[in-house]
Amino acid sequence: MSKKLSALTMMLIVLFSSVFFLTSCKGKEEKPAEPIKFGGIWPLGDITGDQAAKAAQLVVDELNANGGLMGRPVELIVIDSELNPEKGAAAVERLATVEKVDFFVGGMSSGVHLGQIPALKKYKKVTMWTGAASSTAETAVGEGQDWYFHLHPWDYNQGNSYVEGWDDIAAKFSNISIDRWFLAYEEGPFGSASFAATQTLFSDMEIDGEAFQSAALGGGDYTAVLQRAKDYNPDVFIWAGYAADALPIMEQAKAVNFTPPLFIGAPPGWPSDFGDSALAENVTLYGMWAPSISKVSAVSKKFQDAYEAKYGETPATYFAPLGYTSIEIIAKAVEAAGSVETEAVIKALKAIQYESPLGETISFSPSNVISNQGFRNQKILQWQNGNQEVIWPFEFATAEPAYPFTR
């Protein structure tokens, strides 16, 4: 019995000694640094969200390849908003409470953002928003929210840049006439707001318009509105609908033999293969970026090359460089502040001069309501030989406007 007891005692001693030894050895190892976490929310089923999320991951990979931020690894957790306000708001809650992220990034669609704003206000983490142009969202954010940074221009910023752009173009190219406008707009809130804004912004011009039912909402037949536009004989024809309308409207315009001198499309996003169609040639569009900007901006080229090398596709939407910007600008502020504390990062962001892959160098300043607005201008682009070329602002111009629009 005593022999057995001694053996058992010895075994226990050996066992406890081993556990103690192993534990003490582990204790001497360096504890891995906690990652700095970015929580991203984009609609991943849409090309805008898909490419924004990919571009954001690209920055994270670049940061980690260079030793992370302040010696800590960087992590991006992306949740799909599915273009649904409820899901978008739930994503904010999850990122804040379960994933415990340090920063919020993301955004596409004002409707989704309106659903997310109450949750964002609850956590007051530094937020760098890539989408939402509606000034209704700006009002919902309200004044004095220093943690909120908005990259995308608001609707009134966009409107002002269109007026400025067309005035500049008409002044520089005397053959281009912009006196008579016709706006074909989808009958929902987006199209109606576009028509109202155009009437206000271009109040010194002759303007008429007609609603149509977008293919995205069960329509897709534009012949009546095109016929009306043709009868009106405008200098500038704009359609404000969705990506699903883009190619059918061009096909039907050709079928009714409608060729206005300027044919502008103003959907929030274009089908990725629109440029492959011959009907895209000389169609004018609005946007913040196009791959052609890489010809005049080294930062843009660096971004585009890295994106193409990683994903084997061209970033087709301006949400890609916006997604990249959203992470990189915070990373630069964190480096400058030497901290991830909210107050320190906000202070660094307010002082930043950031050379963006969209071409412009931006800093944050107050807009109509919020304290920290980034980009304020849209660009006027035109499809030429399958590429989106910048025709305004002239400092980023990659081509002269092709005029008049012909087939």
Place this chain on the structure above:
Amino acid sequence: MNKKKIYTIAGISAALILSVILLIIRPTILVYGIQRAGIYAAIALPMALVLGIVHIVNLAHGEMMMVAAYLSYFICTTFGIDPLVAAIPTGIIMFFLGLIIFKTSIAHTLEAPELNQLILTFGVAMVLSQSVNLIATSQPRKISLDYVSASATIGDVSFGIYDFIFPVLAALFLAVLIYFLKKTRLGKAASAVGQNPRGARIVGINVDLTYTIIFSLASMIIGVFGSFFITKFSIFPAVGGTFTMKSFALVAMAGIGNLPMVIGASLVLGLAESLVMSVPHGAGWSPMIFFGLIIIVILSRSFRSKQ
């Protein structure tokens, strides 16, 4: 001459007079109205067949068309063929997809209350649209085709002529279906099942097989239409929903099981919509005209039957 004939002649005369007036005032109203009617009729006919024979309101009708359109799109982009050619393989695939959907789900609810059938087919619709959303994303897709922009000019009026393919397609569907129902043994059996399933079973008709064939045949027609659909429209996972509603409304307006009247109802609605849309700022009224006319027709039919 009975009242029905008088009503028919009066209706046809009114339609002819209206057409002549439109042709004189604004010919494009007539052109676009007929083209629009062709689209409505072509998509509503397979629903009329299913509703008339199997007595199922298939709420997945538009989503099946959407699936067919995606199938056709991928066949076209993979094999480099034209959508009008892809209509054949798409139709065949949709025949079997319809068969699977029917045998695995709808067949089990034929005896159940109508609400159960509605909820079931609504569920099928959700599964189809969400599956496509996951596989193909919500990004709209469209095949660019030169011939869809073909136009004709008469005097100083230019209009697209490709869309006349839809009325032709609808007429072809109707002809094939009428031939099938009137001239073939299976079609006659289907008509009998549509009128009185219990009686048909007693006289030895395989009712279950008839239902299966009819649903699969309707799915095949939807498949063929899906291929034509992508020539004109962009496709995305939610594109089918509206066509379910419009098809159901047209079938209700035409009268359950009355296939030729689906064409008539489509013409009335297509022309009415085209007329309203030709008026400045009238586009917003077109959905109201569509459903308003349907309410009027159904109510007047109801009053007539009461009398």
